[in-house]
Amino acid sequence: MMQEEQFTDQAKDFIQKDVWGSIQDFLEYEIFHFGTEHPIVLTVGLLIFVIIVFIATSTILKLTKRVVTKKLKSEDKLKFESVFSFAKYFVYIIVIFGALDGIGFNITAVFAASAALLVGVGLALQTFVQDILSGIFIFVDQTVHAGDIIEIDGKVGRVEEIKLRTTRAVTIDNKVLIIPNHKYMSSSLYNWTQNGTLTRESVAVGVAYGSDTQLVKELLIKAAMSNENVLKNPPPLVLFTDFADSSLNFKLVFTINDSFQASVPKSEIRFEIDRLFREHNISIPFPQREVTILKPE
Numbered sequence: 001m002m003q004e005e006q007f008t009d010q011a012k013d014f015i016q017k018d019v020w021g022s023i024q025d026f027l028e029y030e031i032f033h034f035g036t037e038h039p040i041v042l043t044v045g046l047l048i049f050v051i052i053v054f055i056a057t058s059t060i061l062k063l064t065k066r067v068v069t070k071k072l073k074s075e076d077k078l079k080f081e082s083v084f085s086f087a088k089y090f091v092y093i094i095v096i097f098g099a100l101d102g103i104g105f106n107i108t109a110v111f112a113a114s115a116a117l118l119v120g121v122g123l124a125l126q127t128f129v130q131d132i133l134s135g136i137f138i139f140v141d142q143t144v145h146a147g148d149i150i151e152i153d154g155k156v157g158r159v160e161e162i163k164l165r166t167t168r169a170v171t172i173d174n175k176v177l178i179i180p181n182h183k184y185m186s187s188s189l190y191n192w193t194q195n196g197t198l199t200r201e202s203v204a205v206g207v208a209y210g211s212d213t214q215l216v217k218e219l220l221i222k223a224a225m226s227n228e229n230v231l232k233n234p235p236p237l238v239l240f241t242d243f244a245d246s247s248l249n250f251k252l253v254f255t256i257n258d259s260f261q262a263s264v265p266k267s268e269i270r271f272e273i274d275r276l277f278r279e280h281n282i283s284i285p286f287p288q289r290e291v292t293i294l295k296p297e
Contacts, residue, residue, distance in 0.1 A: 009168040022200060025043055050096055053095060053096060054092065054096060056222030057091065057092060057095045057096075058092075059089050061091065064177075065084055073182050081291040090237075094095070097230065108268065114217055115224075120186050123294045127180070127182065128165070130166075130182040131166065131180050131181045131182050132164055132165055132181075133180035134182045134183075134184055134185050135162070135163065135164040135165055135166075135181040135271075136164070137184075137185075138162060138167075138181060138184060139162075142185070143189070143191065144159055144162060144167065144184070144189075144191065145159065145162075146161060146162060147159060147193070148191055148192070148193050149191075149192040149193045149259055149260050150169065150189060150190065150191050150192065150196065151181060151190040151192065152183055152184075152187055152188070152189050152190070153183070153187055155171065155177055156192075156260075157169030157170055157172075157177040158170050158171065158172065158202050158260055164181075165180070165181060166178050166179060166180055166181060167181060172260060172263065174260070181282045192259045192260075193259065197258065197259070198231070198255055198256070198257055199255070199256060199259035199262070200253055200254070200255055200257055201253070201254060201255075201259070201262050201265075201266060202251050202252060202253045202254070203248070203252045203270060203273070204241070204249065204250070204252075205220070205249075205250055205251075205252070205270075205273060205281065205284065206244060206246075206248060206249045206250070206284060207247060207248050207250070207277070207282055207284060207285070208246075208247065208248075208282075208283045208284070208285045209246075209247070209248060209285075211248060211282050211283070212282075213240065213248065215280060215282070216238075216250060216282060217250070218239075219273070219277065219280060219282070220236075220238045220250060220252045220273065220277040221235075221236050221238060221252075222276065223252070223269050223272040223273045223276055224236035224254045224269055226253055226272055227254075227265050227268055227272070228259070229256050229258070229261075229264070229265035229268075230254045230256060230259060230265060230269075231254075231255045231256065232238055234255055236252060236253065236254040236255075237252075237253040237254075238250055238251070238252055238253070239251040239253065244289070246285045246286075246287055247284075247285045252273075253270070254269075
């Protein structure tokens with residue numbers, strides 16, 4: 001009986017050793033081997049460890065994001081998520097490389113072998129990194145917000161969404177304008193609505209010499225006040241700007257509450273000015289030239 005129990009224990013020990021040995025052999029199986037002096041070796045166990053670290057890091061980042069964004073406003077939440085989506089990749093890289101270095105994986109050899117490749121990738125991603133850094137600066141100094149009307153490189157659009165790399169805006173003709181964020185650093189940016197949605201617009205017109213300038217002023221103000229998009233306070237203003245070669249030049253200045261649609265009320269006001277001028281016999285001159293043809297003697 002004692003011999004049978006001793007044999008059973010030996011069998012169990014043999015099976016356990018055999019199973020553990022098989023597991024060890026499996027974990028130490030080399031998937032990738034590169035180099036001789038400072039070899040880079042990737043084993044199954046190392047790969048499994050990296051996957052576990054990756055999953056744990058991902059879980060911690062998700063929990064951190066959920067806790068931080070829980071009490072943020074919707075606008076601040078979007079900004080945080082954009083920055084967080086970029087920062088988490090750096091966290092993944094640092095954690096995984098740190099874990100590999102901690103268990104003896106030759107990180108130095110990896111960097112040495114891929115130095116030229118990393119330089120090439122860095123040069124290729126130069127503009128991409130500029131966009132990312134510019135996006136972070138936009139979030140920090142708050143030069144642009146969703147809903148702002150901006151003008152950059154001669155293009156005007158209402159900002160719909162600010163991402164870490166690009167800004168999405170919609171033009172007045174409903175075309176989507178994708179602006180790389182580095183443009184904010186290299187070009188002049190005009191924010192039409194940073195000081196509020198009210199903007200001063202103007203319409204220029206010239207009348208013939210001899211016209212009643214006071215009547216012209218009254219008609220211009222009447223044309224502006226008749227438009228429903230023009231605010232009554234502050235009231236429209238007429239400026240006598242110049243004695244030109246063939247006309248007396250005036251500028252009608254008025255305030256509207258939606259600069260994005262400014263072309264529509266300005267067009268309506270021009271129609272009304274033309275109607276009022278015709279009604280009161282005020283002519284809008286056009287350049288004229290006299291040509292004298294001399295007959296040869």
